[in-house]
Amino acid sequence: MHNNNDDQDCIRIIIADDHTIFRDGLKRLLETEPTFQVVGQAGDGHEAVQLALQVKADVLLLDVAMPKVPGLETLRELNRNQIKIRTLLLTASIERSEILQALQLGAWGVVLKESPPELLLKSIKAIHAGEYWVGRDSLSTWARATQRDYGLTPRELEIVSEIRSGKSNKDIAQHFSISEDTVKRHLSNIFDKLGVSSRLELAMFATTHNLG
Numbered sequence: 001m002h003n004n005n006d007d008q009d010c011i012r013i014i015i016a017d018d019h020t021i022f023r024d025g026l027k028r029l030l031e032t033e034p035t036f037q038v039v040g041q042a043g044d045g046h047e048a049v050q051l052a053l054q055v056k057a058d059v060l061l062l063d064v065a066m067p068k069v070p071g072l073e074t075l076r077e078l079n080r081n082q083i084k085i086r087t088l089l090l091t092a093s094i095e096r097s098e099i100l101q102a103l104q105l106g107a108w109g110v111v112l113k114e115s116p117p118e119l120l121l122k123s124i125k126a127i128h129a130g131e132y133w134v135g136r137d138s139l140s141t142w143a144r145a146t147q148r149d150y151g152l153t154p155r156e157l158e159i160v161s162e163i164r165s166g167k168s169n170k171d172i173a174q175h176f177s178i179s180e181d182t183v184k185r186h187l188s189n190i191f192d193k194l195g196v197s198s199r200l201e202l203a204m205f206a207t208t209h210n211l212g
Contacts, residue, residue, distance in 0.1 A: 011128050012056060014040040016048035016074070017063040017090065026061065029117050036124070045074030052083045059124055062107075064091040064098075072098070075105035086127045099134060103208045104201060109133030132208055150211070151193050159186050160206045163199055 013036055017023050023041050030036045040055045042048040044066050052060060060078075064071035071089055078085065086108040094102075099110050108127040111120055112135065123133040152160065155176075162172045169187075173180045187202075196202045205211070 009035050010037050011035055011124065012037050012039045012058045013124070014038075014042065014048065014051050014055065014057045014060045014085070016042040016045065016051075016060060016066070018043050018066045019063075029120070030124075033121055036121075044068045045070060045077065048074055049077045049081060049083070052078065052085050053081060057085055058128055060085045060087045061124075062087050062089050064089050064094060064102075072102060072105060075102060075107055079106050088123060088127055088133065100208075103132065104196070104205055106204075110135065150209075152190060152211070156186055156190050156193075157211065159183065160190060160202065160211050163187075164203050164206050166203075 013030060015023050015026050015030075015038060017026070020043075023043075027038045027041065030038055039057050040051040042051050045062075046068060048060060048062060051057075062071050062074055066074075071091075075087060078087065087106065089102055089107050089110045090113055091110060092113050094110055094112075102110060109123055109132055111123050111133070126133045158176070159172060162175065167175070169180050169183045172183045176183075187199075190202065191197060194202065194205055196205050
């Protein structure tokens with residue numbers, strides 16, 4: 001039984017997976033946690049996006065390998081619709097490059113389906129609290145272990161740090177006593193090296209990879 005006053009603490013969850021038995025089992029598991037509430041279930045990515053538009057939810061558990069609209073495409077749809085929901089990808093297996101792509105597309109974490117149940121519960125709480133999650137750890141642990149500079153020069157790394165702080169090209173130019181054209185040239189090089197196409201993507205990439 002939920003009292004009315006614990007609704008603020010309640011984590012509202014949508015489950016998206018094409019296997020009904022898996023969804024039902026997951027719902028039962030999640031509802032053993034008093035603060036979790038399953039508010040919707042979807043059988044494919046398109047349904048998941050529609051549900052997220054209609055139902056107020058905090059977390060979307062999203063199967064990567066679904067028919068019609070797979071997990072990564074679903075992330076793109078959520079972005080296009082500007083849906084504010086924290087997505088945790090559930091997968092049987094995933095390549096490291098796919099994890100990076102998913103995080104760039106706005107996922108908050110990735111959990112393997114073979115993980116012990118308590119790990120899934122822990123990861124949902126972590127992303128709800130604003131932490132990224134990969135595998136068995138919150139992302140800050142994972143990022144430190146894999147920190148790289150992606151071929152960026154020291155000055156480019158400094159500029160990435162400024163972008164993460166929300167600075168404009170003009171601010172950055174003044175800070176480093178360089179011209180705005182020089183800042184733009186640095187940004188163009190940074191975008192090419194990291195494979196991103198906007199300041200927002202760059203800020204997300206930098207945050208998830210502990211860059212700058």
